[in-house]
Amino acid sequence: MSVRLETGYIAPFVRQHELGMIAPQVLSAHEQLEGKTGPGSEFTGWLKLPGDFDKAEFARVKQAAAKIQANSDVLVVIGIGGSYLGARAVIEAVKSAQYNLVCKGTPRIFFAGASVSGAQLVDLVALCEEKDFAVNMISKSGTTTEPAVAFRVFRDLLEKKYGKDGAKERIYATTDKARGTLKELATAEGYETFVVPDDVGGRYSVLTAVGLLPLAVAGVDIDALMAGAAEAMEKLSVCDAQNDCYNYAALRNILYRKGKTVEVMASFEPDFAMMNEWYKQLFGESEGKDQKGIFPASVVYTTDLHSMGQYMQDGGRHLFETMVAVKKPRAEMKVPDTGEDFDGLGYLAGSGLSHVNEMAMQGTILAHVDGGVPVLVLETDSLAEHDLGYLIYFYEKACAISGYLLGVNPFDQPGVESYKKNMFALLGKPGFEQQAKALEERLKKAK
Amino acid sequence: MSVRLETGYIAPFVRQHELGMIAPQVLSAHEQLEGKTGPGSEFTGWLKLPGDFDKAEFARVKQAAAKIQANSDVLVVIGIGGSYLGARAVIEAVKSAQYNLVCKGTPRIFFAGASVSGAQLVDLVALCEEKDFAVNMISKSGTTTEPAVAFRVFRDLLEKKYGKDGAKERIYATTDKARGTLKELATAEGYETFVVPDDVGGRYSVLTAVGLLPLAVAGVDIDALMAGAAEAMEKLSVCDAQNDCYNYAALRNILYRKGKTVEVMASFEPDFAMMNEWYKQLFGESEGKDQKGIFPASVVYTTDLHSMGQYMQDGGRHLFETMVAVKKPRAEMKVPDTGEDFDGLGYLAGSGLSHVNEMAMQGTILAHVDGGVPVLVLETDSLAEHDLGYLIYFYEKACAISGYLLGVNPFDQPGVESYKKNMFALLGKPGFEQQAKALEERLKKAK
Numbered sequence: 001m002s003v004r005l006e007t008g009y010i011a012p013f014v015r016q017h018e019l020g021m022i023a024p025q026v027l028s029a030h031e032q033l034e035g036k037t038g039p040g041s042e043f044t045g046w047l048k049l050p051g052d053f054d055k056a057e058f059a060r061v062k063q064a065a066a067k068i069q070a071n072s073d074v075l076v077v078i079g080i081g082g083s084y085l086g087a088r089a090v091i092e093a094v095k096s097a098q099y100n101l102v103c104k105g106t107p108r109i110f111f112a113g114a115s116v117s118g119a120q121l122v123d124l125v126a127l128c129e130e131k132d133f134a135v136n137m138i139s140k141s142g143t144t145t146e147p148a149v150a151f152r153v154f155r156d157l158l159e160k161k162y163g164k165d166g167a168k169e170r171i172y173a174t175t176d177k178a179r180g181t182l183k184e185l186a187t188a189e190g191y192e193t194f195v196v197p198d199d200v201g202g203r204y205s206v207l208t209a210v211g212l213l214p215l216a217v218a219g220v221d222i223d224a225l226m227a228g229a230a231e232a233m234e235k236l237s238v239c240d241a242q243n244d245c246y247n248y249a250a251l252r253n254i255l256y257r258k259g260k261t262v263e264v265m266a267s268f269e270p271d272f273a274m275m276n277e278w279y280k281q282l283f284g285e286s287e288g289k290d291q292k293g294i295f296p297a298s299v300v301y302t303t304d305l306h307s308m309g310q311y312m313q314d315g316g317r318h319l320f321e322t323m324v325a326v327k328k329p330r331a332e333m334k335v336p337d338t339g340e341d342f343d344g345l346g347y348l349a350g351s352g353l354s355h356v357n358e359m360a361m362q363g364t365i366l367a368h369v370d371g372g373v374p375v376l377v378l379e380t381d382s383l384a385e386h387d388l389g390y391l392i393y394f395y396e397k398a399c400a401i402s403g404y405l406l407g408v409n410p411f412d413q414p415g416v417e418s419y420k421k422n423m424f425a426l427l428g429k430p431g432f433e434q435q436a437k438a439l440e441e442r443l444k445k446a447k
Numbered sequence: 448m449s450v451r452l453e454t455g456y457i458a459p460f461v462r463q464h465e466l467g468m469i470a471p472q473v474l475s476a477h478e479q480l481e482g483k484t485g486p487g488s489e490f491t492g493w494l495k496l497p498g499d500f501d502k503a504e505f506a507r508v509k510q511a512a513a514k515i516q517a518n519s520d521v522l523v524v525i526g527i528g529g530s531y532l533g534a535r536a537v538i539e540a541v542k543s544a545q546y547n548l549v550c551k552g553t554p555r556i557f558f559a560g561a562s563v564s565g566a567q568l569v570d571l572v573a574l575c576e577e578k579d580f581a582v583n584m585i586s587k588s589g590t591t592t593e594p595a596v597a598f599r600v601f602r603d604l605l606e607k608k609y610g611k612d613g614a615k616e617r618i619y620a621t622t623d624k625a626r627g628t629l630k631e632l633a634t635a636e637g638y639e640t641f642v643v644p645d646d647v648g649g650r651y652s653v654l655t656a657v658g659l660l661p662l663a664v665a666g667v668d669i670d671a672l673m674a675g676a677a678e679a680m681e682k683l684s685v686c687d688a689q690n691d692c693y694n695y696a697a698l699r700n701i702l703y704r705k706g707k708t709v710e711v712m713a714s715f716e717p718d719f720a721m722m723n724e725w726y727k728q729l730f731g732e733s734e735g736k737d738q739k740g741i742f743p744a745s746v747v748y749t750t751d752l753h754s755m756g757q758y759m760q761d762g763g764r765h766l767f768e769t770m771v772a773v774k775k776p777r778a779e780m781k782v783p784d785t786g787e788d789f790d791g792l793g794y795l796a797g798s799g800l801s802h803v804n805e806m807a808m809q810g811t812i813l814a815h816v817d818g819g820v821p822v823l824v825l826e827t828d829s830l831a832e833h834d835l836g837y838l839i840y841f842y843e844k845a846c847a848i849s850g851y852l853l854g855v856n857p858f859d860q861p862g863v864e865s866y867k868k869n870m871f872a873l874l875g876k877p878g879f880e881q882q883a884k885a886l887e888e889r890l891k892k893a894k
Binding site for chain 2 (some may be wrong): 006008009036063068070080081082084085096097098100101102106114115116118119121122123124125126127142143145146147148149151153155156182185186202203216235261262268269270271277280281284285286287289290291292293295296298300301302303305306307308309310311313314315316317318329330331332333335336339340343344345347348351352353354357359360362363364366367368370371372382385413414415416418419420422423424425426427429430439442443445446447
């Protein structure tokens with residue numbers, strides 16, 4: 001198994017019988033999920049995806065990636081939320097947090113359309129203008145404001161640079177299989193299209209074409225990624241006391257029910273920082289509803305031991321910590337033996353940094369436990385494709401089970417519409433006139 | 448004033464008399480801070496710093512920066528915690544979150560020694576090897592593990608590339624004014640040195656040479672930055688009901704005392720993401736002690752409205768949100784008028800993105816207030832140097848006052864030592880043998 005849950009540090013906070021006490025609820029959650037009887041079951045296509053994905057489309061993804069690699073220095077991926085985070089997180093975890101600076105032989109990948117910032121868009125345009133580039137527009141509908149704005153900008157740029165015919169060879173639309181304005185435009189213009197499946201929500205979509213095309217362009221081995229997820233799908237399919245994924249979901253809820261309202265996901269590899277963000281979206285959007293849910297936060301150590309470390313050690317005790325331990329990091333370096341000891345590092349000369357980092361982690365775990373923080377450890381063999389695919393599926397299934405244990409629908413996100421409706425009204429979108437007046441009144445009063 | 452606190456949205460959560468009720472405590476905190484009678488007063492040198500900093504050193508910082516700009520493509524800044532976050536945050540806020548990709552005419556700035564990751568260090572070495580580069584080693588003592596390891600690596604690289612004499616012209620040590628191994632080495636080798644003042648803690652040090660040298664190299668106008676901080680120092684010196692900085696500190700504590708245990712710092716500019724991290728260090732390390740304190744978290748919108756947005760709208764109500772509103776962003780772009788409306792954006796054609804972003808923010812504020820989230824707004828004129836200097840001082844002073852209101856010493860960080868001691872023991876550092884045995888026993892038992 002690529003990923004293991006270590007619970008050896010949890011004893012001071014969770015009594016031995018507690019996992020047994022919650023087991024019937026875990027079984028019920030398992031049955032809701034696997035039997036598709038739970039709320040949101042129409043969005044559980046991710047559950048069997050690593051086994052029954054569309055092989056023909058998967059082959060087309062690889063072909064398109066090869067074409068982009070051959071004709072482009074840059075791929076601009078346009079998307080927001082689930083159409084942004086997964087691909088970026090996997091590229092950084094597998095390749096490097098500095099992928100765009102260190103990549104060799106594969107295009108730079110820039111993510112646009114994930115904000116409304118003009119400053120960001122101006123920078124991204126400057127980074128593409130003088131390069132050969134392609135665009136992957138990812139949107140189920142095609143009308144989400146942020147990506148739609150960016151698509152206008154980059155499509156315009158492409159058409160000016162390559163002409164309308166040249167541009168259409170460089171635009172890839174990942175969208176609904178049949179409906180929506182992006183699908184219609186793609187058909188009319190002749191863009192190659194890939195499918196955002198109906199039964200997989202945005203935050204669960206990294207192993208669909210949504211994530212796979214950018215990943216393949218960056219040189220991520222998507223076969224290995226899917227194989228890792230498939231292994232997880234098989235290994236985590238039985239509801240028993242050995243299912244680490246279910247135990248993780250159960251322990252999160254046990255801790256939440258005793259007042260641990262914040263989970264801090266902690267890794268000791270900077271490459272994992274965006275995977276932390278992906279985790280925050282996955283769990284935050286799945287569980288944060290009906291005025292409850294664990295608040296997901298994250299840190300990267302040892303960096304943040306010199307930032308959030310004081311809080312973790314001795315601040316408010318309303319939190320628990322989940323450490324992601326990477327057994328074999330992407331690269332190794334030894335502490336140079338300079339034959340001196342002015343810096344007090346002599347005792348480490350010749351040691352591998354992976355060893356130093358591991359001791360830092362173990363030292364931190366013990367320190368935080370002593371400080372009153374329940375610590376769980378998710379150990380992964382590596383952040384390479386197979387193991388990361390396993391970890392992704394592990395998180396996804398843990399999130400679903402955890403949501404059912406909490407008593408929410410882990411697959412909807414009704415709250416995301418609230419800001420949008422207000423924004424449309426304030427921007428004068430036709431059809432929102434009534435709301436606009438009331439909102440403007442409130443804003444005026446607040447000033 | 449460059450920065451204003453808007454409290455118009457807080458009415459449903461904080462009653463009018465509450466600020467008055469806490470005012471005597473604010474006055475007492477003010478007197479503790481300004482009179483240097485509070486705990487940690489030996490570390491309040493930052494308070495008068497924008498007025499009485501060392502002008503001769505400031506001039507040397509600018510000279511050194513000009514020299515580095517002239518002879519280097521890359522500056523490697525080595526430091527952790529306060530010796531890392533401030534400079535990086537200001538560079539990204541003023542210049543761009545993509546500074547290293549878009550910088551023109553100023554060196555790339557890489558931050559090393561802020562983790563023990565071999566993968567990260569291997570990447571950074573690869574990014575420097577074939578370039579002309581300089582090193583700014585920042586450490587009060589010179590023996591902190593993470594930066595000390597990185598310094599061994601990059602000093603070695605410099606000496607191999609430029610010889611010992613060439614290297615010493617490219618190494619800048621920011622360290623204690625008189626003591627410590629880095630100071631001794633710098634004196635012996637002839638490195639130019641800058642001072643980490645005794646009375647300014649790491650997280651308050653961005654306006655000392657610690658932050659200023661990297662900032663000046665990146666082309667940040669450090670005169671304007673200091674002038675902005677000096678303006679804040681003057682404007683925020685009186686304890687009255689008009690002091691927005693004090694009101695912010697007071698409201699944070701009022702909210703904390705009614706169970707709002709998490710503060711989410713939210714900005715609508717991606718360039719602000721590292722300032723969020725700086726805020727987390729400043730407040731987390733200052734307040735997270737004695738098992739209390741607000742847990743600092745952050746988001747960047749609208750990106751994270753599609754990630755943490757659901758949680759913010761309707762998750763656990765143990766949080767409040769502080770929005771950083773940037774009146775005039777660094778750059779503007781208009782929604783292109785493509786003469787079509789397939790994407791439903793026709794009504795926005797020709798609108799500036801700064802307007803769209805502002806409406807997104809106002810819509811979000813009203814939505815979150817409706818969802819039960821107390822929202823404060825910190826409005827800054829811009830993220831340019833003067834305004835950012837003002838904002839930095841605003842945060843620093845708010846943090847000090849807030850810490851005293853909470854009843855902690857906002858200037859120490861005793862908890863940071865705990866993981867270090869364990870790590871030293873597990874790594875076999877001489878002098879830690881006794882602890883090592885006990886820790887190894889515990890680790891074995893947990894497996």
